Amino acid sequence: MSWALSLPTESLKDSSARHVLLCLANYAGSNGAGAFPSASTLAQDTGLSERTVRYKLDDLEKSGLIQKGNQAIAAVHIDRHDRRPVVYDLQLSRGANPAPRTKRGADDATGCNSQQNGVQPETERGAAAAPNPSLNHQVTEEQLQRELADEIEQQEQFAAECPAANRRFAMFAAWVPPTKALSDQISIAGLPADCVPDEAIRKFKGFHCAKPNTLDSAAGWCYRLVQWVKRERVQAAGRGQEPDFNDTSWGDDLGGL
Known part of the structure; x- marks a missing residue:
């Protein structure tokens, strides 16, 4: 999430898209990979509609800040393919401004960059990554089933409203x-x-x-x-x-x- 917080305004001017990106990053691993919250979950997190969330995810993907990741990650947890959310990877190499490098030994010999406004966007080579545990596996089975049910309902509504007969x-x-x-x-x-x-x-x-x-x-x-x-x-x-x-x-x- 620190990467998303440190994105400069000119890299992502759409406040709604930034909000979706921040919430999506909360479900990613420390390397930015493997985030697969459902659209209904992101809608609850952001307060936006599910349709708006889907539009913003498309915009983020087009801008290169996220891309579709290994879909097998969701398959490990969700058997039915028609209920699996899309797995996204954050493109940590894009968008954020890295903190200035410090001379060796200037940061108590840890090898980490100095923090800017409480955020450490990047680490020196060899430094351990800051902990950022994924929340993907911290949901209960009941929560997962509820999210899946919401996702199916949303897909049915989307199919009814959107002329996508050729999908x-x-x-x-x-x-x-x-x-x-x-x-x-x-x-x-x-x-x-x-x-x-x-x-x-x-x-x-x-x-x-x-x-x-x-x-x-x-x-x-x-x-x-x-x-x-x-x-x-x-x-x-x-x-x-x-x-x-x-x-x-x-x-x-x-x-x-």
Whole structure:
């Protein structure tokens, strides 16, 4: 956090962005890496709206003061990929003015720079870093679950308000096909309105949840689902049988979509 506090005004003129950066730095390790508070957590810390927090994080990233870090850090603590906040690294080499170097021995032989206004922005080579423990792992399981629930609610609200129908995501167990997108795909495929039973949706999700690297938009997933149902209906008609939704060979045909 000392790095963020020591940023000169000309490096970051936006007071709201500075506030977000200060709070984000509070969750980073001593090397500035591995900060992954949720947008709702930063909104509570700063008093800003979650949407404003997201905008300011984008601005900070564009200005080079932060960048996306190792996302596997969040994966260690949060199993579901759709609930993981973005992991950010602070770019400590940018923005802050280092304190003037002192002659060896001038600072009680510790090798540390003199403090300016109570802040030590930089240390001499070889000096131990000032302690700055991360708060990432000091939350309880209950707090973490509450943050995750808030994050999911925010994502759902953001998706409803923002025209981002083309955003791609991996399949997850709680996915519900959007009514209009599914209806449109059924109509385009020339199938009856009730051609997609719950059993088909469960089998479809179960197959693709095991393939987290497969990404598609909401409409794209509806297209895959309807094409699979259509294929099963055609094959079942040729056999004089009902569609068998336990057959997952359709996944090979749609894997490249």
